[in-house]
Amino acid sequence: MMQTPLVLTDFFNRAETYYANKEIISRTSETKIHRLTYGEWAKRTRKLAHALTKLGMTRGMKVGSFAWNQHRHLEAYFAVPCSGAVLHMVNIRLSEDDLRYIINHAEDEILIIDADLVPIIENIAADLTTVKHYIIMTDEDEVKTTLPNAYSYEQLLQEADETFSFPHDLEENEPAGMCYTSATTGKPKGVVYTHRGLVLHSMMLSMVDSMGIREADRTMPIVPMFHVNAWGIPFASVNVGASQVLVGPNFTPDIILDMIESEKVTLTAGVPTIWLGALQSLEEKPRDISSLRVICCGGSASPPHLIRAFEEKYQVPYISVYGMTETTPIVALSNYQSWMNEWAMDEKVAVRTTQGMTMPCITSSIINENGEVPWDGETMGELRLRGPWISHEYYKDERTADAYRDGWLYTGDIAVRTKDGLIKITDRTKDLIKSGGEWISSVDLENALMSHPAIFEAAVIAVPHAKWQERPLACVVLKEGETATKEELYHILEPLFAKWWLPDDIVFLDEIPKTSVGKFLKAKLRDNVAQFYPQI
């Protein structure tokens, strides 16, 4: 066979060649929606690559992006890696400390910044040791900023060549992108994506039994392009020529629903919090979301009532997807298998609450001290993964040795395997509750609590206990204007769980602390709770 490398340039060429008339819809501010074709986008992408090259971009150089989901970010998504450089997608929600650390650690030499995010970078610019040029994504030709060596993105493009050629000698194992993932202790950890990994991941996202991304789609990832490649959806969409809807800054459930309706979005993807908000908004103000063929949800577990509402009431398949920064990210999806066709709705919803079946080319293993866990839906173990889009290290980081062992990535997720081989995450290793030597799944308890109509969010954490080492404590947040009592909540839990699983107490909070990407920060929650609840 020809040694043709798997590189993103093939995706770019394909969109430019065959899909020049397909559309990119980009919400660039609260009030503005910009539309361009793939043909226009391709020219602009070549111009951006030329402009970056003139600024000194070279093979292997790190170029940071600090931006929302919008068309210029999608230009950088291809201009940088197709030139042989590495796009470092910087998470805009990190603390200034973390931002300083990751930009310096990655050694970003150029930083491309969304106009409204410039103040954040201005605050830390004095400490950025490697950045030589700042490019501001704005409609204006002139930029006003305290940043040194700052350019207007559009001005640079005006002076660049739309026929600029990408190098023809890229190799598939060259780095193409990188992201940092927050760590429980210490600074964020960097993960580098190769062309090969991103290409294989994208192809897999277009398989029927996956997200099935196709030419006829109008994809709208809510998951940010600064967070693990927006789950790979922009790359896959370019490859198959799907139109893309980019949701822009400061979106709300209302904005998301309005865009689904007006842009006839077919596929969307985000964390459960997004869909909980969207469902509430949809109930208050109905929209036509019938264009949707699938909602993909990941990041944390979806409560069954949420799944059921979308699948039954709105007739939109709602699939859980699973992955992490270390895995490009998607490695498993909860699609229904053909033998589930006739299952009752409860059983089907139970499938959707799992993380699903591992994708082709990915090997999953769930092990505990007795080896691989049986397919009983009960025995817990740590999930580990292997495959061609799983990273093999943290970038220049000694913590590599903790997570990457014996050819596996140890995910730190505790999971069971259902009778159909589906993976169901029950906890993070670090969030696990171990009571009297037995494991208790916080996720199962949380899902049960969230079935109460008044509960907006629930997090179950371990608190130290003299006799049992640890005991579960439930923290719940009520929906605005709703009420619920402890007794009602225990009433829900009692028939579902063994007595020793029941939380020792249930506390009502105003909010649950979250990471920059919307996941529960249980370590922080434990600290908070410890302050006012030390007696357990």
Added chain:
Amino acid sequence: MMQTPLVLTDFFNRAETYYANKEIISRTSETKIHRLTYGEWAKRTRKLAHALTKLGMTRGMKVGSFAWNQHRHLEAYFAVPCSGAVLHMVNIRLSEDDLRYIINHAEDEILIIDADLVPIIENIAADLTTVKHYIIMTDEDEVKTTLPNAYSYEQLLQEADETFSFPHDLEENEPAGMCYTSATTGKPKGVVYTHRGLVLHSMMLSMVDSMGIREADRTMPIVPMFHVNAWGIPFASVNVGASQVLVGPNFTPDIILDMIESEKVTLTAGVPTIWLGALQSLEEKPRDISSLRVICCGGSASPPHLIRAFEEKYQVPYISVYGMTETTPIVALSNYQSWMNEWAMDEKVAVRTTQGMTMPCITSSIINENGEVPWDGETMGELRLRGPWISHEYYKDERTADAYRDGWLYTGDIAVRTKDGLIKITDRTKDLIKSGGEWISSVDLENALMSHPAIFEAAVIAVPHAKWQERPLACVVLKEGETATKEELYHILEPLFAKWWLPDDIVFLDEIPKTSVGKFLKAKLRDNVAQFYPQI
């Protein structure tokens, strides 16, 4: 990223792990249908690998198969390559001369033969210089044959270990399979498939905008497993856990339709002759083929009336696929793109008569003396291809230099590019008609002739001409019991083509000579016609 190789063993493991209860339906003789699960198949495949290893199979060794589409052949499809050996799928329809040549040229050391095909091999066994063992695929424990060192397949399996382990150190560029393709002049030419090529090809076949092979499918390739991997469908089906229906020996249109109906086949694939026959049978004896979600047709062009009949009357999408032995084989498919949704049926059928759009990761180019042809649907050039499942050579064959040049495979197919970028083959370079310096497409003329209801097949060939160098001559075969006149046929052609495109004559034949895989043998037809029609 982890350097996890793309190997068929992952497909095998996936089917064994997740799809153990899915079904393989195997028609092993005129009267017998055998059913087994993927779980049973996986155990038998491990046993076969063990048995072959005991017989001396080693890494890189060529093991020939000489068999119909049936479950044992599917066992060999994985037992051999997952062991690191190479499955040479020998085309059972070749002449004895060609069979001798290719088995010796490939240096097959073990030959696995379907019971009813044993006499063919017995006839040539004395001349096979490398084969050490013959394995007969039969239900019997004992085999009766003049072949030396012959074993019963089932007897070998009984003595083998179902827990046999495949090697863990396969590399993705190791050879996994090989096929020979007939050449216009000289002996057949060998093509070697690597694990990487077959894995990428299979993943692509599961993409939505391709064949979309999925877990819920029941796939039934009519294209033989001894011909270019049955278009890759068995490999892709194992990967996604689709149930497989294997059509067995000596099938007819009636058998095919009966199996589609009884086994609820969802995807089937074969050459136009098959679907012409099936359509005729269907008209005579209706069956329920509503389980079909797609018919894939390739090998040669489908006449529009055939496409229209399946799409309009039977509501089954009928997509043309394109490829060749050198390309694993599929590189393009004629799926409708979203912008064609509202097109009139005539325009849609015209799309299906093209070979369609190049798949992701494959680059196509159509060039003539002026460079890349415009997207005008008229300007012809030679199609060339590049990509990770395109071969880079003929196996130990000097003819490599003719076809593989400048990093491209020159296909020998003459094509145009439509306004949507679709490839439409108009001829083989060797079948091209060049009249007065201008090219005439035999395929276009053939399709027009076949729109006459009485015409079963039509082939247009070049015959020498004193003034114009070459002129087209049409050869047609009538359907049984039907009649048509030259005048009627010219009447069809005249409004469609320039006057100088019209054939100088139309001759009625009993049959058109075909290759072992059902393609027109135009070189032979030209010889035949020259005998009785030398005056043109």
